[in-house]
Amino acid sequence: MTVTNKRIIFKEYPKGLPIPGQTTTFDASQTIDLDNVPLNGGILVKLLVLSLEPYIMARMQPFMPNMYQIGDMIECFGIGVVLRSEKPAFQVGDHLHGSYPFQEYSVLRQTESFTKIHNEYNLPWSAFVGIAGLPGKTAYFGWKEHSRAKKGEVAFVTSGAGAVGSFVIQLAKRDGMKVIASAGSDDKVEFLKELGADVAFNYKTTKTSEILTKEGPINVYWDNVGGETLEAALNAAAKHARFIECGMISAYDGSSKPIPNLISIIIKEISINGFIVSTLSPKYLETFEREVPALVASKELMYREDVTRGLENVEVAFGNLMKGALTGKGVVIMADK
Amino acid sequence: MTVTNKRIIFKEYPKGLPIPGQTTTFDASQTIDLDNVPLNGGILVKLLVLSLEPYIMARMQPFMPNMYQIGDMIECFGIGVVLRSEKPAFQVGDHLHGSYPFQEYSVLRQTESFTKIHNEYNLPWSAFVGIAGLPGKTAYFGWKEHSRAKKGEVAFVTSGAGAVGSFVIQLAKRDGMKVIASAGSDDKVEFLKELGADVAFNYKTTKTSEILTKEGPINVYWDNVGGETLEAALNAAAKHARFIECGMISAYDGSSKPIPNLISIIIKEISINGFIVSTLSPKYLETFEREVPALVASKELMYREDVTRGLENVEVAFGNLMKGALTGKGVVIMADK
Numbered sequence: 001m002t003v004t005n006k007r008i009i010f011k012e013y014p015k016g017l018p019i020p021g022q023t024t025t026f027d028a029s030q031t032i033d034l035d036n037v038p039l040n041g042g043i044l045v046k047l048l049v050l051s052l053e054p055y056i057m058a059r060m061q062p063f064m065p066n067m068y069q070i071g072d073m074i075e076c077f078g079i080g081v082v083l084r085s086e087k088p089a090f091q092v093g094d095h096l097h098g099s100y101p102f103q104e105y106s107v108l109r110q111t112e113s114f115t116k117i118h119n120e121y122n123l124p125w126s127a128f129v130g131i132a133g134l135p136g137k138t139a140y141f142g143w144k145e146h147s148r149a150k151k152g153e154v155a156f157v158t159s160g161a162g163a164v165g166s167f168v169i170q171l172a173k174r175d176g177m178k179v180i181a182s183a184g185s186d187d188k189v190e191f192l193k194e195l196g197a198d199v200a201f202n203y204k205t206t207k208t209s210e211i212l213t214k215e216g217p218i219n220v221y222w223d224n225v226g227g228e229t230l231e232a233a234l235n236a237a238a239k240h241a242r243f244i245e246c247g248m249i250s251a252y253d254g255s256s257k258p259i260p261n262l263i264s265i266i267i268k269e270i271s272i273n274g275f276i277v278s279t280l281s282p283k284y285l286e287t288f289e290r291e292v293p294a295l296v297a298s299k300e301l302m303y304r305e306d307v308t309r310g311l312e313n314v315e316v317a318f319g320n321l322m323k324g325a326l327t328g329k330g331v332v333i334m335a336d337k
Numbered sequence: 338m339t340v341t342n343k344r345i346i347f348k349e350y351p352k353g354l355p356i357p358g359q360t361t362t363f364d365a366s367q368t369i370d371l372d373n374v375p376l377n378g379g380i381l382v383k384l385l386v387l388s389l390e391p392y393i394m395a396r397m398q399p400f401m402p403n404m405y406q407i408g409d410m411i412e413c414f415g416i417g418v419v420l421r422s423e424k425p426a427f428q429v430g431d432h433l434h435g436s437y438p439f440q441e442y443s444v445l446r447q448t449e450s451f452t453k454i455h456n457e458y459n460l461p462w463s464a465f466v467g468i469a470g471l472p473g474k475t476a477y478f479g480w481k482e483h484s485r486a487k488k489g490e491v492a493f494v495t496s497g498a499g500a501v502g503s504f505v506i507q508l509a510k511r512d513g514m515k516v517i518a519s520a521g522s523d524d525k526v527e528f529l530k531e532l533g534a535d536v537a538f539n540y541k542t543t544k545t546s547e548i549l550t551k552e553g554p555i556n557v558y559w560d561n562v563g564g565e566t567l568e569a570a571l572n573a574a575a576k577h578a579r580f581i582e583c584g585m586i587s588a589y590d591g592s593s594k595p596i597p598n599l600i601s602i603i604i605k606e607i608s609i610n611g612f613i614v615s616t617l618s619p620k621y622l623e624t625f626e627r628e629v630p631a632l633v634a635s636k637e638l639m640y641r642e643d644v645t646r647g648l649e650n651v652e653v654a655f656g657n658l659m660k661g662a663l664t665g666k667g668v669v670i671m672a673d674k
Contacts, residue, residue, distance in 0.1 A: 265611035266584065271608070272609040274603040279577075
């Protein structure tokens with residue numbers, strides 16, 4: 001059976017926010033013969049779920065080590081189902097998590113980074129690009145490794161309604177901390193409260209620095225944004241505060257403003273730690289897989305998704321993500337099975 | 338006996354580098370009766386040695402927590418000898434290290450932060466504001482706590498000819514590292530080589546980024562300067578590099594430029610640690626006092642001083658320090674005994 005194989009191509013480096021059709025382009029010109037396309041020892045996978053992540057924006061910058069090449073497909077994490085396989089490790093019907101090109105069907109030969117999802121608790125597949133997947137691991141590994149959380153201390157979590165931040169809020173609460181969390185809309189602020197945040201605010205209508213002055217000082221800062229928010233967090237940091245650098249969404253468009261108070265790092269003896277999930281994986285993966293899906297299944301851990309359907313709508317959805325207009329983890333459902 | 342009691346007053350917040358007579362002023366209008374000035378339970382101390390430190394510049398900024406007040410005396414670390422005492426803990430003739438107002442004679446009632454120097458190895462008193470004193474502790478404590486030095490790795494040390502940096506170079510060499518060190522004059526570069534630096538360069542005539550590209554990547558960055566050098570270090574950092582934030586001399590004048598590549602903290606999983614000597618003191622002081630003065634006495638540890646004589650010359654000497662024009666630890670000898 002020959003079908004259209006829609007895809008998303010990287011067209012040019014964005015100046016500022018990505019523009020659908022200009023930064024990227026939707027292309028429906030390709031077809032694929034699902035029964036006969038040669039696998040050459042690889043697998044044919046149908047994409048079910050794509051994850052929308054700020055990381056995509058980062059990889060659109062020419063200074064990134066693994067930047068996208070102009071003319072290539074955008075690529076990010078997703079979940080696909082195996083339609084055909086010439087690899088003994090993968091069977092037809094297996095659901096695989098990995099970094100997929102943004103197209104409906106892919107023949108993959110390099111599959112080292114693809115892992116089979118067992119899904120013992122029968123969670124929706126999309127959970128595995130969210131709380132039970134990489135964003136969940138990001139939150140969990142980073143928090144366990146760098147927070148040195150103490151009961152009664154104060155944590156400040158940015159992008160609190162996102163896939164990572166919403167889990168971090170819950171981890172901080174489980175560790176007995178007071179949690180200040182920010183997000184970019186009143187609707188999201190409601191969600192922060194549902195997650196258990198003690199102080200939740202809309203950073204677009206309330207000044208972060210004012211909230212932190214009132215509710216801080218902060219002992220742990222979960223940084224998803226960098227820039228002025230990082231500056232405010234440095235000002236509001238307690239002695240020996242731990243800053244966990246998870247993302248700097250404010251820097252992904254290539255702009256940067258001075259952070260005049262970096263010297264607080266010294267004065268307050270702050271520890272700032274960047275981390276990458278894969279490095280921490282050997283240390284925390286087993287505990288994560290034992291604990292997290294079970295807690296999701298039993299609803300002890302909450303998550304929220306902003307669902308887009310179909311590859312045609314990916315570009316607009318990604319733009320909305322970067323504008324902060326998604327509520328919950330951004331996922332694209334390409335097909336239900 | 339009544340004598341003049343010369344002093345240095347803080348006059349106005351500096352814009353840029355400090356200007357003698359404008360930022361600060363030398364004042365010889367005061368006298369003191371050494372025999373009869375009331376101690377009210379305190380001690381009368383004659384200042385012998387004053388330490389010139391970039392920290393003085395930091396405390397001239399209105400955003401610092403312990404900034405100087407306009408009209409007050411400048412204050413920094415020094416060594417004095419007790420002339421009279423009404424405190425049982427201190428005897429006439431004791432040599433005390435502490436934070437002194439910049440004047441020849443002081444009556445001190447709050448002496449909690451003053452410590453008696455034992456000087457078992459008969460080092461020059463000025464060594465106790467240098468390698469055997471606070472700068473030495475800064476280098477030693479910070480290095481031991483945060484470097485996680487590994488033999489064969491690469492360290493980059495800024496302000497390598499200064500009191501802290503020159504000790505850090507020697508600590509890194511003792512740990513078997515390759516050391517890249519920078520300073521601001523060719524004369525200082527010669528000193529860096531004497532200290533054992535494998536790569537020594539004048540950052541005013543050679544681009545730091547070029548040296549680091551050629552000689553890096555770097556595993557440990559000893560940051561005394563911040564700003565563009567911090568940016569270059571982020572670019573040249575190896576995976577899991579440790580940045581030890583000791584000073585940000587480039588920020589002490591209140592200026593700040595963007596550091597566009599802070600995102601490297603995440604990509605390279607960098608750990609950035611600010612520290613303050615007093616916090617680490619309980620952990621390392623005993624080892625420091627056992628090891629360092631002995632190594633200085635046996636010349637296994639080297640140090641260099643830039644000596645100014647007399648309080649009249651402090652302002653110009655401090656200006657030279659901030660311009661990077663001192664070679665070695667800046668000390669002011671007020672009197673020999």
